[in-house]
Amino acid sequence: MKLSLIAGASILMFTLIALGPQAVHAGTAEGPHALEQTVQFLLDYVARSELTFIRNSKRYTSSEAAEHMRAKYQHFKDKIKTADDFIELAASKSLLSGKLYLVVTEQGEELPSGEWLRDVLADYRTQHEADRLRVRR
Numbered sequence: 308m309k310l311s312l313i314a315g316a317s318i319l320m321f322t323l324i325a326l327g328p329q330a331v332h333a334g335t336a337e338g339p340h341a342l343e344q345t346v347q348f349l350l351d352y353v354a355r356s357e358l359t360f361i362r363n364s365k366r367y368t369s370s371e372a373a374e375h376m377r378a379k380y381q382h383f384k385d386k387i388k389t390a391d392d393f394i395e396l397a398a399s400k401s402l403l404s405g406k407l408y409l410v411v412t413e414q415g416e417e418l419p420s421g422e423w424l425r426d427v428l429a430d431y432r433t434q435h436e437a438d439r440l441r442v443r444r
Contacts, residue, residue, distance in 0.1 A: 345390040345431065349398070350377055352427055360420060361409040363401050372408075372420075394424045 353360075353373040360372035367375070379397035380387065387393050399421030400407045408420040 342388070342390065342393075345428070346380060346387075346393050348431055349390065349393065349424060349427065350380070353398075353424075356410075358413070359411040361411065361417065363404050363406055366411075372410075390428055391425075394421050394428065398424050 350373050353376060354370045356369045358369050360367045360369065362372070362375065376398045379402075380393060383392075383396040387396055398408065399419065409417045410420045410423045411417055412423075
């Protein structure tokens with residue numbers, strides 16, 4: 308039994324290696340193309356939000372925040388494999404100070420930007436799943 312488990316795991320590993328990165332992300336629907344689309348959606352959403360973003364106690368416009376996140380995305384691109392990685396590495400906190408980025412909502416509430424973007428991402432994924440199911444019918 309142990310031998311068949313090891314053999315099965317080895318076959319799976321070699322299959323994933325042969326199929327490349329797309330296979331690794333197939334379960335999350337975030338292959339390289341889907342990841343780029345999702346990150347671009349999030350960056351566009353931030354830029355269009357017209358909310359105020361706070362980074363290291365300084366206020367920034369939504370377009371400034373999106374540009375900063377885009378630059379951090381480019382910096383961490385080799386480490387970002389999912390949209391959640393993007394949020395964690397490029398849109399949640401300062402590398403220098405460790406302080407969380409904040410977003411000021413329309414109601415004036417300050418939320419951690421990572422939390423806010425995870426909600427945006429969840430809505431995006433729900434909508435895409437609904438669209439995918441609609442197309443399959």
